[in-house]
Amino acid sequence: MTASEIPALDLVPKTDEVQKAKDFKSDQEVRWCPGCGDYAILAAVQSFLPSLGLRRENIVFVSGIGCSSRFPYYMDTYGLHSIHGRAPAIATGLSVSRPDLSVWVVTGDGDALSIGGNHLMHALRRNVNLKILLFNNRIYGLTKGQYSPTSEPGKITKSTPQGSVDHPFNPVSLALGAEASFVARTIDSDRRHLTEVLGAAAAHEGTALVEIYQNCNIFNDGAFEPLKDAGTKDSHLIRLQHGQPIRFGSEDERAVIRDNDGQIRTVDAETDGNVLVHDAHAEDPGVAFALSRLADTVSLDRTAIGIFRDVQRPSYDRLAREQLEQAGDPAGSTDLSDLIAGPDTWTVA
Amino acid sequence: MKETQRRSDVVIRFAGDSGDGMQLTGDRFTSATASFGNDLSTLPDFPAEIRAPAGTLPGVSAFQIHFADHDIMTPGDAPDVLVAMNPAALKANIDDLSANGTVIVNTDEFTKRAVQKVGYEANPLEDGSLEKFSVHEIPLTSLTVGALESFDVTKKEAERAKNMFALGLLSWLYSRPVDQTRDFLTEKFGRKPEILAANLAALEAGWSFGETTEAFEVQYEVGKAALPAGVYRNITGNLALSYGLVAAAQRTGLGMFLGTYPITPASDILHELSRHKRFGITTFQAEDEIAGIGAALGAAYGGSIGVTTTSGPGLALKSETLGLATALELPLLVIDVQRGGPSTGLPTKTEQSDLLQAMFGRNGEAPVPIVAPQSPGDCFYAAIEAIRIATQYRTPVLLLSDGYLANGAEPWRIPDVESLPDLTVSFTTEPNDTDAKGEPVFHPFLRDPETLARPWAIPGTPGLEHRIGGIEKADVTGAISYDPDNHDYMVRTRQAKVDGIAHTIEPLSVDDPSGEADVLVLGWGSTYGPIAAACRKIRDSGLQVAQAHLRHLNPFPANTGEVLRQYRRVIIPEMNLGQLALLIRGKYLIDARAFNQVRGLPFRSEELVEVIRSEMLGESTTRFESLTEESLA
Numbered sequence A: 001m002t003a004s005e006i007p008a009l010d011l012v013p014k015t016d017e018v019q020k021a022k023d024f025k026s027d028q029e030v031r032w033c034p035g036c037g038d039y040a041i042l043a044a045v046q047s048f049l050p051s052l053g054l055r056r057e058n059i060v061f062v063s064g065i066g067c068s069s070r071f072p073y074y075m076d077t078y079g080l081h082s083i084h085g086r087a088p089a090i091a092t093g094l095s096v097s098r099p100d101l102s103v104w105v106v107t108g109d110g111d112a113l114s115i116g117g118n119h120l121m122h123a124l125r126r127n128v129n130l131k132i133l134l135f136n137n138r139i140y141g142l143t144k145g146q147y148s149p150t151s152e153p154g155k156i157t158k159s160t161p162q163g164s165v166d167h168p169f170n171p172v173s174l175a176l177g178a179e180a181s182f183v184a185r186t187i188d189s190d191r192r193h194l195t196e197v198l199g200a201a202a203a204h205e206g207t208a209l210v211e212i213y214q215n216c217n218i219f220n221d222g223a224f225e226p227l228k229d230a231g232t233k234d235s236h237l238i239r240l241q242h243g244q245p246i247r248f249g250s251e252d253e254r255a256v257i258r259d260n261d262g263q264i265r266t267v268d269a270e271t272d273g274n275v276l277v278h279d280a281h282a283e284d285p286g287v288a289f290a291l292s293r294l295a296d297t298v299s300l301d302r303t304a305i306g307i308f309r310d311v312q313r314p315s316y317d318r319l320a321r322e323q324l325e326q327a328g329d330p331a332g333s334t335d336l337s338d339l340i341a342g343p344d345t346w347t348v349a
Numbered sequence B: 001m002k003e004t005q006r007r008s009d010v011v012i013r014f015a016g017d018s019g020d021g022m023q024l025t026g027d028r029f030t031s032a033t034a035s036f037g038n039d040l041s042t043l044p045d046f047p048a049e050i051r052a053p054a055g056t057l058p059g060v061s062a063f064q065i066h067f068a069d070h071d072i073m074t075p076g077d078a079p080d081v082l083v084a085m086n087p088a089a090l091k092a093n094i095d096d097l098s099a100n101g102t103v104i105v106n107t108d109e110f111t112k113r114a115v116q117k118v119g120y121e122a123n124p125l126e127d128g129s130l131e132k133f134s135v136h137e138i139p140l141t142s143l144t145v146g147a148l149e150s151f152d153v154t155k156k157e158a159e160r161a162k163n164m165f166a167l168g169l170l171s172w173l174y175s176r177p178v179d180q181t182r183d184f185l186t187e188k189f190g191r192k193p194e195i196l197a198a199n200l201a202a203l204e205a206g207w208s209f210g211e212t213t214e215a216f217e218v219q220y221e222v223g224k225a226a227l228p229a230g231v232y233r234n235i236t237g238n239l240a241l242s243y244g245l246v247a248a249a250q251r252t253g254l255g256m257f258l259g260t261y262p263i264t265p266a267s268d269i270l271h272e273l274s275r276h277k278r279f280g281i282t283t284f285q286a287e288d289e290i291a292g293i294g295a296a297l298g299a300a301y302g303g304s305i306g307v308t309t310t311s312g313p314g315l316a317l318k319s320e321t322l323g324l325a326t327a328l329e330l331p332l333l334v335i336d337v338q339r340g341g342p343s344t345g346l347p348t349k350t351e352q353s354d355l356l357q358a359m360f361g362r363n364g365e366a367p368v369p370i371v372a373p374q375s376p377g378d379c380f381y382a383a384i385e386a387i388r389i390a391t392q393y394r395t396p397v398l399l400l401s402d403g404y405l406a407n408g409a410e411p412w413r414i415p416d417v418e419s420l421p422d423l424t425v426s427f428t429t430e431p432n433d434t435d436a437k438g439e440p441v442f443h444p445f446l447r448d449p450e451t452l453a454r455p456w457a458i459p460g461t462p463g464l465e466h467r468i469g470g471i472e473k474a475d476v477t478g479a480i481s482y483d484p485d486n487h488d489y490m491v492r493t494r495q496a497k498v499d500g501i502a503h504t505i506e507p508l509s510v511d512d513p514s515g516e517a518d519v520l521v522l523g524w525g526s527t528y529g530p531i532a533a534a535c536r537k538i539r540d541s542g543l544q545v546a547q548a549h550l551r552h553l554n555p556f557p558a559n560t561g562e563v564l565r566q567y568r569r570v571i572i573p574e575m576n577l578g579q580l581a582l583l584i585r586g587k588y589l590i591d592a593r594a595f596n597q598v599r600g601l602p603f604r605s606e607e608l609v610e611v612i613r614s615e616m617l618g619e620s621t622t623r624f625e626s627l628t629e630e631s632l633a
Ligand code: SF4
Pocket: A031, A032, A033, A035, A036, A037, A038, A067, A068, A137, A141, A142, A215, A216, A217, A218, A219
């Protein structure tokens, strides 16, 4: 699908020029640690954007603070590297006031879920036209390795020598609870899956939250290894496809089923026929939520990736714009004078 | 026909329970007074609670209006007339009443229990404690209920109309027209004809009561004031500020985006602007103060006039984003309608205690220009000036209003909108530099040599794609830079840019009719009225005093030091503990004397007279408490 066929991008100007990934590379030297998962995501985004066919100057990346938030500097688009946690708020003002822009937010687990939790939650609820890429490495990288709100319980870090006692967030569950209209999860190293999810996010009207599992090879190396290792990934990963029965395992022997009592759970060998068919468009987020809860926080077994939810709801931007349009234009130049004069005036000669 | 006496000015205070409609009563009386042609100034004073417990002192809501046949500067020090709707209102306000003042009390509310509830040992109407005043004991509630007997309203609804009875009575007493109030009620209660009829009848009954009863022997008249020619309206500070924003947006030719979070006493600006979408104004009620300024900054990045409104606690939350705006060098307007602090403080009362927060409340060297209006009507022009600075210099600007300006009202000469400054903004659309190979490039931090402003190139502009952010930027190119010399240069340049605004602001002017004063009273913000009134009184008594008032607090007008040094003594009255005084002393090494009050109320001009006079005559006074050498030692 090209941009001209995506209703969500109707108002963003298109280009006829053929774009290449390198058109989206800025002249800034990339300064992430060698081997960091951020490189793969950057490369994937740069190769993906040409497929949208949008004018480069109408794309904006807004970020907060953290390793991931350096992202805008490396993109040859417009970019704003803001302050810790506030990117969704800043991007909201930009998006609402500029419907001709495609606005992307790049954030991390600390940035989006800790210091900026409030803004993330409210952007999702409002359904502002933002594509939020949440790089989740389950650690604080830029401040050198403290546990984050997504770290597994008992995490031993510089700030938690005896292990953290915090219970972590599950970003997908959180987003679904915050009324998100689009929620997906993908993995830095799976370029094809990542690109697919980015495409669906871009096509979505309203907020799209994409959680990207990202390896921090310096402070939390191998955090997602069970989902990447050839020996374990097929047995651990549940790949959600809209309209498809949810089967997984190296031989597709495992499945997600709905119990007779309505409960969603996995079975290791399919016993009966009631394999759940994934419906990303379901109005009720209940099943998507249940799918997000299947994963084991520590072993990552039964981790679902893909698009959990993708439903249509008018964006905040659109509704706000409609009110603006309904208000009409000032009726001639006298309108401002009439406004400030009000109904009760008197004249002093 | 009763006797009519002329008065040159009168101060009336309406006081009652929060639920008695005193603000509405005051507002209506004000409106009638304004259209009659008096000069006036008002001071609403209400509790933070929406409906504080009935009949208690904290629940008292009051509205004071000063009106005159000449130009006046303040809502008046002491009321000549107090309308007290219950014992709590009497107790909370009686000490302020001027000697020989008039009290109108609603005797229906003076039951034994109600009197005791507020701590009176005996009924003040009976124990002689009000002897020095002229007291009118009127059963306002029962008279109202009686007058509405034949109307199709409940007793409760009838009782509720007693404020209109009081308004009718006071309107008769001071010969105010009531047509406007009738129109207002018709609009307000248009859909409830019975309530409308009852209120109109109560208003009428109050008027006739004054006219016919023997309790009032004299009716008063206050003639029109000789104001400069023009078309006038009555306006509060928050309304004038809102209109200033609408006008400024129009003059820039850009859309306006207000990102904000509700907070007293600033919320009215949000309410007002949300009604004016047709002027291209988007209002966004954010999830918190931080998101409010964040969204405004995001919109500014996109080429809108970004505005956020708040009060002190909210400004504290906005600090980090304000610092970001300083680093990004984007236009942004932050409006702080100051209230009593610290913390939640006194949400509905006035104070000027955010000056230093506005000046310094950010990490790093983050200079932000500050503009402060001096009267309710001046809020209009201050908003325009703040947006001029923000757009011309690509900088966040702080506008410091306060609770007194926000809710206080005065007659305002309506400006010709065509005469307002042209604030047209042009975005950068072309490369502004050449690279080493001679190719055209865009450099986001290549500054205008005169203003030091950087280009405003908004997303959507082809060929100018660039990145900005809170990390220090290299001069000219805007690339990330940790270079020591570059940082030193950038910090100094951002400061120089803000300092340079002094070139485009009005010099500080001094009001000293005789030219012989050797004492100057310096103020800023809403203290203008009380200081001006005090200076007038001093001059009337044959002494000479000079007055100067700062509209720009950062930077100060270029001639400020020169002006201040011409005086033997500089006195700075402020509703804080000496914040401007600290800045003036620090910057100009002038031994300014600070006079400070933080009572949540504007200064009384009589008090200022006393303080200024004792300073002029060299009398020792204990009133200059802060910033003396001892206190600094
Ligand atoms: S610290 Fe971790 S997340 Fe940050 S750049 Fe290095 S590897 Fe990447």
